[in-house]
Amino acid sequence: MxxxxxxRDARTVVYAGIQADPLVARVAGLLVAATPAERWMARAVMNGERTEPEIWRRIFPSLFGEGPAAAAAEFLGHAEKLLAASLEVANRGEQARSSYRGAIVxxxxxxxxxxxxxxxxxxxxxxxxxxxxxxxxxxxxxxxxxxxxxxxxxxxxxxxxxxxxxxxxxxxxxxxxxxxxxxxxxxxxxxxxxxxxxxxxxxxxxxxxxxxxxxxxxxxxxxxx
Amino acid sequence: MTERAEAAARAALAYRALADLAETVEDEWQYVTDLTDAYLPSIEALAGAAAPLPAGAMDAVDEAIDEIALITDPHKAIDWLSTFPHVVAIALGGDVDEGPETAPTERADDAEPEPPEPDDDPPFKLLRFHR
Known part of the structure; x- marks a missing residue:
């Protein structure tokens, strides 16, 4: 073995460009250190229809200042970074998003x-x-x-x-x-x-x-x- | 009806609508049905949790419902059939990864096991190496 x-064919060359995008490594790095709830937030945002951050903060209040998990500034800061990075993926548009999501996993x-x-x-x-x-x-x-x-x-x-x-x-x-x-x-x-x-x-x-x-x-x- | 029960009921109604949209993908009808059969009772069961409702929970559930109401693509609806129950569970402070608790007279391990259904495989043609 x-x-x-x-x-490498044409598809893999295009996909390699996405894999090499620093955004992919940044999102993945944030997900490495994420809690399960933060990972669900990232999945929802990258699957989502809306890209206004305040909407996602309202959907996940426990991550953004209203619940005990957000009591520590450390958690709040990490969730905000992950939200911002996930929205960057969502804002790449429907076609690119699915390739980015695969590359991130x-x-x-x-x-x-x-x-x-x-x-x-x-x-x-x-x-x-x-x-x-x-x-x-x-x-x-x-x-x-x-x-x-x-x-x-x-x-x-x-x-x-x-x-x-x-x-x-x-x-x-x-x-x-x-x-x-x-x-x-x-x-x-x-x-x-x-x-x-x-x-x-x-x-x-x-x-x-x-x-x-x-x-x-x-x-x-x-x-x- | 408590606030928690109202939120769970609204989420369950929205989930049914999402499933209706998702099942228009004919090749995924079985998967959509299986997901819905699993998660819908779990969403409904969130109504009965004893813990106090977390801060912002009602707004969170309503925003999540608004989010899935915007979906028009049935393929995206399938993605959300798995995601939405967990989003609602995080908001309400519950768990949808296990089925709802069964009453003592209806213990799952007392039930007759159902025979396995055949896998007629058509979804796999479309989903070859889907990322």
Whole structure:
């Protein structure tokens, strides 16, 4: 088994430009340190119709000065920064927004994984001896010789589909054929409950695939057993 | 009816309208139905929480309702079917990640398990590697 950079086509070149936008890293960095409520706020704002900050402050009063969580200036300042950055994404327009959101989930995943591993890479394929290569690269990989990991990242649970689940499970199985324990996971910036609902209707094999959801993102930074 | 119950009832009504819009995406009808079946009772159950209503909660719920009322794209409505219940739960100080508590006579583990439904898969064609 070996990792390889994905071939670059026109779509990936455009998307690479979005991934490299400093706004993506800034939003992801703020989400790394965010509380679950702040992450929900960011998701709502980046999905939202309205872009006036005062409206979002009213929707999340506990984050912006009216509840106990906002009592500390530290929390208030962080929520304001995250709101402002999320609105910058929302203001990029409907077309760009969905690409930005995807790139943010990938960057958030990469930043959290980097807290425990120095071998985090992006847009990589995994090749196995005698097995045709998958077309789609993995969004984030941890290329440890002892415990490699691959991650597919989604903004919403709706992005979970049979193709993604099958690719992850196939990779895990092929790695096992080479006596390598490949950890495969799907990451969704959405409620675990919604992801479970999505998965419940899928017949794709997924018993060896981990699910990381909005409430459990911090697990990515913790060492794997 | 308490303020909390009124807010939860208004949120539930808005959620039903959002689900009506979302289910016009035919390939996602099952997912929309499953989300609605899961979250609608959880939103309604927020009415019964014993904790005092947090400051700004009523305005927060009304603003969130106004926000989803602006949605005209059914695909965006699907995104909000997962988001809106959590926004309302944060505002009202509750949880929508578990189903509402069942009465002692209706314990979930006493119920006959339903047979799994077949997965006829059409949503996956449209959603290939959707970000």
């Amino acid at each position: 070996r990792f390889q950079d994905a071939a 990938e960057e958030l995943t990469a930043q959290l994984l980097a807290r425990r591993s120095g071998t985090v890479k992006r847009e990589r394929r995994v090749l196995f001896d005698g097995v045709p290569a998958e077309i789609h690269p993995y969004d984030v990989t941890v290329e440890s010789a002892a415990k490699p990991e691959v991650y597919d990242c989604k903004w919403g649970a709706r992005g979970i589909n049979a193709d993604v689940l099958n690719q992850l499970d196939d990779a895990r199985t092929h790695a096992a054929d080479e006596e390598i324990e490949l950890d495969v996971a799907i990451v969704v910036f959405d409620a675990r409950r919604s992801a479970d609902i999505r998965l419940d209707r899928s017949t794709a094999r997924r018993d060896g695939t981990r699910l990381v959801a909005l409430e459990t993102f911090d697990e990515l930074a913790k060492a794997r057993p």
